[in-house]
Amino acid sequence: MIWKQDIECMSPGDMKVLQSERLKQLIAYIYRNCPVYKQKLDAAGVSPDRIKSIDDIKRLPFTVKEDMRDNYPYGLFSTTQDQIREIHVSSGTTGNPTLVGYTKDDLKLWGDVMARVLCCAGAEPGDTIQIAYGYGLFTGGLGFHYGALEMGLRIIPTSSGQTARQLKIMQDFKPRILACTPSYALYMAEEAKESGIDPAKGNWKIGIFGAEPWSESMRHEIELIWNMLATDVYGLSEIIGPGVAQECTHKDGLHIFSDVFYPEVINPQTGEPAADGEDGELTITTLTKQGIPLIRYGTRDIVSIRHEKCRCGRTSPRISKIRGRTDDMIVVRGINVFPSQIEHVLVGIEGTQPYYQIVVDRQAHKLDEVEVLVEVEQRFFSDEIRRLNEIREKIRKEIENVLSIGVKVTLVEPKKLPRSEGKAKRIVDKRKL
């Protein structure tokens, strides 16, 4: 079924009218309520009354991740904090995390777009969903939760981890839908086999996978092992969390909910829109959000976009799977990792220099593993293994505190790792995605 038939199948002409009206209201609202944005718009010479149609969006300045960092915590909010009902944080590039806040209406919006996601993937009212995304500050778990509530599904909020229990719950309660990261789906298949469960006879028939990049071959493998339909969900906490775009059962691009999240694909070199089918940075304007609405926010995800109607009946534009990033962020087990975070940790530990390299690997059917290579410095070198291990342990703990994922730290000889010549090779990604 299609959750919001009138919106999701709206004619392009009507959609444009709706988007234009919403953009006008949005800019007036932000200009009135957010001093940081008012300044930004004034600096760009844009007065709200000049915004008459969605095509005027090109006059508006871009918003980048650094804007969120520079105005941490509340600078980009358009409401006072007493209107905020929930906050989530994700990792920032350095130091401060990225904070997002939802008003009551924003949470309603989240539930609505997530209900669209679930329907898009083939969920029917009365289905049971096992939500194995992490619940908490990460938006994955609660985003799916609100959507499933809105749609009227039976929810099993297992959160992530405890694989044996996940499998038992699948067998006992027979949920038809599984939501988790794609690598966790493969990992669970391996665990299932080891405990004598045949994944192909599992109960999950629909998978909604996201929060990390994955390929068509990985989809094929998941579908084969679990005997299920594996679909891709897209989102980011700055915009709403999961619920920005979702594949329908035809698996031919992700439907982006453009009545609320207006997409542009921008050529990073020119700052101009890319043509349909051409790669560029996905840039989103949140047309109806209240708490922390964003204008032309650069997601740093590289995608292409298409506008023709889908076989499923939806008229919304479709974006490709993420083809890359404009920055050096990597996603490991659903967590965003920026090399700069590790640099920040090393600078903070006395005696260490920020010479490091991050190696990410994924053994077949295993979770991603992160190894951080750190050069040994004259100042912290000791003849005693115990002291070297203490320092290694300290580095490991501090990195884990910042990244919230387990890492292995290996000490290496100096001058082994690349120096920052332009974009240094900070990351070696050995994963076959």
Added chain:
Amino acid sequence: MKIMQISVFLENRQGRLYDVCSLLGDNNVNIRALTIAETESFGVLRIVVDKSELAVRLLRDNHFVANFTDVIAIEVPDKPGGLASILKILAENDVNIEYMYGFVEKFSDKALLVMRFEDTDFAQQILAKHNVRAVAEKDIEGL
């Protein structure tokens, strides 16, 4: 009497120990005592050489991490119970040994052991008080 030990960080890679030894050998530095402590991913080479200042300069110039450590080279009677007699003194006076290893050769009828202490000055006092002879840096250079 303290002497200099040189500690060198080594990755667990083929040929790394050779790299150190050939660098020292090519520059006429003689290794008198040696031990390696290893972990799964790295090791620490500890050596006593005849020209320690030169050795450290060479190593650092060649991008090795190398430090000086104060150790004491102690003469131990080369007979059953010889080492035990020294360890007894240390134990009774609460002197902690971090690690120890032997010299390649002797230069009297006694064995020569390198000992690294938690508190080197304190260890030195105790050893002197009990007339345990330690070798001086110039003795090593002359070896």
